[in-house]
Amino acid sequence: MRIIAGTLRGRRLTCPSGSAVRPTSDRLKESLFNILLPHFPGCRFLDLFAGVGSIGLEAYSRGASKVILVEKERLSLHCIRLNMKKCGLEKEIRVVPLSAQEAIAQFYSEGILFDLVFLDPPYQKTELYRETLELLGGATMLSEGGLVIAEHLIRHPLQEQYGHLLRIREHRVGDGSLSFYR
Numbered sequence: 001m002r003i004i005a006g007t008l009r010g011r012r013l014t015c016p017s018g019s020a021v022r023p024t025s026d027r028l029k030e031s032l033f034n035i036l037l038p039h040f041p042g043c044r045f046l047d048l049f050a051g052v053g054s055i056g057l058e059a060y061s062r063g064a065s066k067v068i069l070v071e072k073e074r075l076s077l078h079c080i081r082l083n084m085k086k087c088g089l090e091k092e093i094r095v096v097p098l099s100a101q102e103a104i105a106q107f108y109s110e111g112i113l114f115d116l117v118f119l120d121p122p123y124q125k126t127e128l129y130r131e132t133l134e135l136l137g138g139a140t141m142l143s144e145g146g147l148v149i150a151e152h153l154i155r156h157p158l159q160e161q162y163g164h165l166l167r168i169r170e171h172r173v174g175d176g177s178l179s180f181y182r
Contacts, residue, residue, distance in 0.1 A: 137163020
């Protein structure tokens with residue numbers, strides 16, 4: 001796994017062996033960031049279920065001004081910290097060791113707004129998609145024109161609407177899909 005573009009292009013990232021973490025493929029990552037290109041540089045980026053941090057680090061590499069990684073799994077947090085150190089970003093990126101739901105509640109109470117919110121829960125835990133998207137659809141955390149993007153399997157389609165969030169686009173790559181909500 002590596003950062004594919006931007007100031008940190010080519011940096012190799014640490015990922016635990018086994019199936020504990022499912023990294024986003026380079027092809028899907030490239031599609032995601034090509035679609036999001038108009039939002040860079042300077043966007044405020046939230047990566048929920050960050051895994052080893054590859055999406056958030058990619059966002060920073062491409063010019064996001066603020067990146068927050070949310071991850072509660074201990075092994076993944078260890079990899080995030082190793083990857084931030086490899087990239088020299090220990091002081092640049094905030095890591096929040098909470099569940100996505102706890103982090104959303106915290107950011108909402110603090111009045112923090114994001115331009116882009118990315119979520120990629122474990123594919124087999126489909127209830128996390130619904131719970132997280134409903135929370136985001138009820139919370140005022142998006143800036144004007146902000147987007148929520150969910151990576152999921154095509155065979156596990158997401159709803160058109162969650163609270164105030166309405167799907168505006170779906171992009172498929174292989175067996176993966178990106179659903180964009182505004």
